[in-house]
Amino acid sequence: MAKITNTHSKTPIGLPDGSVVPPGGTIDVPQWVDYSNRQNLAFYVETGVLVVEGGGAVELSKEELFAKLKALGIEAGKNSSVKTLQERLAEAEEKAKADIIAKLTEKGVVVGEDVTLEELQAELAKHQ
Template identity: 75%
Template structure:
């Protein structure tokens, strides 16, 4: 998206990769995030041309990962990458599975290693 600084002072806009500074009267192609565009478009001295950025497809995936981590009792930063969140989720799920298997074994219930976390949780709920 092309951004033009119509003010008499140096201005900065938040892009997907960081702050981009524009000299007075300068125009630049800037990769704005949806949030960055929303904030910058409120400023009368900045002119935008081109299509407004859409919400990143990965954002819904990221929100889903954050929700799953939170359900497992893990707080993760919203600035974490999707790869990092996926790794943390896999580690947390593996740890939860080990703990659930141990709890079920204490109750005399034998389970295989190929069961899902949800199946383990359901089985434990039956024996509580």
């Protein structure tokens, strides 16, 4: 389930399930994940008109995505869509994880498959 907030002061926003998010209001939307990728809703989320809390994967703001990419040494165009930024971040994080796992393996350190990038970075720092 996701909590959806409409930040607009005048316009209600209808959702595909028939529910309506009133201006300045928040509603629970159990099936958000089923239609969150629709173009109009993705646009509202990207522009900040709709704010999503919960509902599966953690949604990062455009600014947070830029910051994470920059921390991994990747510059992205300011006009990039959230979806493009998310895809680039996922690719960059997988590459960074593979690189760190290779470095740890060279040092004789075995790591599991389900570790996060942050955990790998911390483990590598311990062995530097």
